[in-house]
Amino acid sequence: MSVSGSWVRAARGAMLLSDDGELRPTIFAEMSALAARTGAINLGQGYPDEDGPRAVLEAAKRAIDEGLNQYPPGRGMPVLLEAIANHQQRFYGLRVDPEREVLVTTGATEAIAATLLALVDAGDEVVTFEPFYDSYAAMIALAGGVHVTVALPAPAFRPDLDRLRAAVTDRTRVILINSPHNPTGTVLDREALELIVELAHRHDAIIVTDEVYEHLVFGVEHIPISTLPGARERTVTISSGGKTFSTTGWKIGWLIAPPELLDAILAVKQFLSYVSGAPFQPAIATGLGLPDSYFADAAAALAVKRELLGSGLRRAGFEVSRPDGSYFIIADAAPLGFIDAVEFCRRLPQLAGVAGIPLTAFVRPERHADYRSLVRFAFCKRAEVLDRASAQLAQLRRT
Numbered sequence: 296m297s298v299s300g301s302w303v304r305a306a307r308g309a310m311l312l313s314d315d316g317e318l319r320p321t322i323f324a325e326m327s328a329l330a331a332r333t334g335a336i337n338l339g340q341g342y343p344d345e346d347g348p349r350a351v352l353e354a355a356k357r358a359i360d361e362g363l364n365q366y367p368p369g370r371g372m373p374v375l376l377e378a379i380a381n382h383q384q385r386f387y388g389l390r391v392d393p394e395r396e397v398l399v400t401t402g403a404t405e406a407i408a409a410t411l412l413a414l415v416d417a418g419d420e421v422v423t424f425e426p427f428y429d430s431y432a433a434m435i436a437l438a439g440g441v442h443v444t445v446a447l448p449a450p451a452f453r454p455d456l457d458r459l460r461a462a463v464t465d466r467t468r469v470i471l472i473n474s475p476h477n478p479t480g481t482v483l484d485r486e487a488l489e490l491i492v493e494l495a496h497r498h499d500a501i502i503v504t505d506e507v508y509e510h511l512v513f514g515v516e517h518i519p520i521s522t523l524p525g526a527r528e529r530t531v532t533i534s535s536g537g538k539t540f541s542t543t544g545w546k547i548g549w550l551i552a553p554p555e556l557l558d559a560i561l562a563v564k565q566f567l568s569y570v571s572g573a574p575f576q577p578a579i580a581t582g583l584g585l586p587d588s589y590f591a592d593a594a595a596a597l598a599v600k601r602e603l604l605g606s607g608l609r610r611a612g613f614e615v616s617r618p619d620g621s622y623f624i625i626a627d628a629a630p631l632g633f634i635d636a637v638e639f640c641r642r643l644p645q646l647a648g649v650a651g652i653p654l655t656a657f658v659r660p661e662r663h664a665d666y667r668s669l670v671r672f673a674f675c676k677r678a679e680v681l682d683r684a685s686a687q688l689a690q691l692r693r694t
């Protein structure tokens with residue numbers, strides 16, 4: 296049976312439809328399955344391999360024991376709405392109304408989905424950087440939007456501001472940014488952010504900003520775009536507890552937006568998941584209330600891991616990026632004689648017992664040539680795992 300429907304748009308948007316109309320598995324699924332089959336160390340998918348703060352885990356268990364097991368309020372539980380508002384005030388000096396400007400979602404993923412479905416009409420353009428997080432392309436397509444991209448060129452992955460200027464027009468409905476950026480680790484600086492605000496004003500566009508790695512920056516400042524003059528009234532800020540508290544399986548995310556925008560997004564969200572994980576909401580609230588030292592230590596520990604894997608990759612003969620944030624580092628396999636990272640990643644578990652993701656998974660076919668030999672590796676793993684991966688990767692020098 297051939298099943299038609301809007302999924303075709305999503306699959307095509309996410310570059311997962313083969314020429315004969317078959318849905319291909321994502322490269323993430325393929326590489327994770329390959330890692331599992333071969334026993335390779337999986338540095339493909341970006342999730343930590345140890346638990347986050349004890350207090351957060353205990354709070355979820357307590358919530359279950361205390362009977363918080365039924366539908367919570369549609370906008371989110373007051374304790375979490377308050378905690379999100381307090382977090383914005385504490386870290387960024389932003390005053391947020393927890394009752395009207397915050398919405399709890401089922402992960403940042405649902406926040407992105409609901410926002411794009413709510414705000415993008417058929418034919419509207421959505422501008423993102425490229426490479427881009429895979430759900431953006433799928434959701435823009437599902438909303439009937441047109442995806443316009445601005446390249447982050449290797450090896451520095453910084454945006455060319457003239458190209459950004461050229462990409463935003465009166466057809467642009469949304470400028471969707473992600474800083475710190477997955478997959479490149481780029482953290483947008485004030486100049487780029489100011490230009491985005493200026494362009495959004497000039498072309499009456501909405502800014503949507505995915506800041507799930509907001510606390511995972513290494514010696515640079517994360518500047519939420521909504522702190523810039525003129526940004527707030529047209530910005531939807533998206534984040535999540537998954538990356539900050541190493542609870543990626545809990546799927547508690549949120550968005551912060553002016554009430555008119557938020558109500559439009561809520562109108563969609565209530566028919567997607569309706570509400571999100573009751574016992575995890577007070578637990579993430581506990582996390583957001585942890586002392587500053589927790590957030591600083593989490594970033595510092597991750598910075599050490601970036602160095603561990605970075606130096607391991609360098610010793611193995613890769614050319615390696617130095618990400619300013621996120622879970623990810625980009626390695627160029629070309630110096631080792633591998634020019635096609637897709638083929639390389641399919642062989643890497645056999646060659647070195649390690650799995651990664653070719654960067655082209657985040658890039659549209661017309662730009663593949665610019666990223667062909669690049670691989671994304673996740674360094675959000677235990678030090679001993681990164682040491683073992685580094686030792687195994689060193690074998691590549693001899694192949």
Ligand SMILES: *Cc1c(COP(=O)(O)O)cnc(C)c1O
Pocket residue numbers: 401402403404405428473476477505507534535536537543546547548
């Ligand atoms: C992990 C990730 C998400 C998804 O967050 P969830 O809270 O797990 O849904 C969204 N955006 C980016 C850039 C990510 O890396």
